[in-house]
Amino acid sequence: KQEVTQIPAALSVPEGENLVLNCSFTDSAIYNLQWFRQDPGKGLTSLLLIQSSQREQTSGRLNASLDKSSGRSTLYIAASQPGDSATYLCAVPSYNNNDMRFGAGTRLTVKP
């Protein structure tokens, strides 16, 4: 059974810092991994999708890496801004690919 863990559960940093969010998964046989952003009381916004054949994806100040063999992914946020404050979720397909398995998320606060 695929299980996804995110560390840390919460993170507070001053504006301008570079930061890393961690995601680990138990079953390395995945098709892809997605990182999402969720603002309080809102839906999910897809940030990055990494296919299993890829090692990383970049979008603006965001960079996500994937190491299938070790069951890990990291989301790197450069030069953080208060607008980056949100909960960041990672998700991988379940073993039968019928659904996505989500981590509990990392709640990020970037202080001005």
Place this chain on the structure above:
Amino acid sequence: NAGVMQNPRHLVRRRGQEARLRCSPMKGHSHVYWYRQLPEEGLKFMVYLQKENIIDESGMPKERFSAEFPKEGPSILRIQQVVRGDSAAYFCASSHSWADGHNEQFFGPGTRLTVL
């Protein structure tokens, strides 16, 4: 190309009433997924449907919950005789056919159900 649409965005029900949540997938998507997010928790899978078929309902509670995705119209998640523990955000996602090898799921804004 409109994204995944869900309505209503907010729904308030009293205990014992029925809740009906609707989801219209993205244009061209034939797969629909429902997830539930309890307060301060991650999203949990409930059910996966294709047109007129339930493919996987392993995450659905055995009683009071049902889902459908008719040939015409939106997918419906129905909760009968709601209880306070049903209060949560319910998210719908859609994706292309698996045959494309492209299984990225796109999420709707969610319906927030409050049971009084």
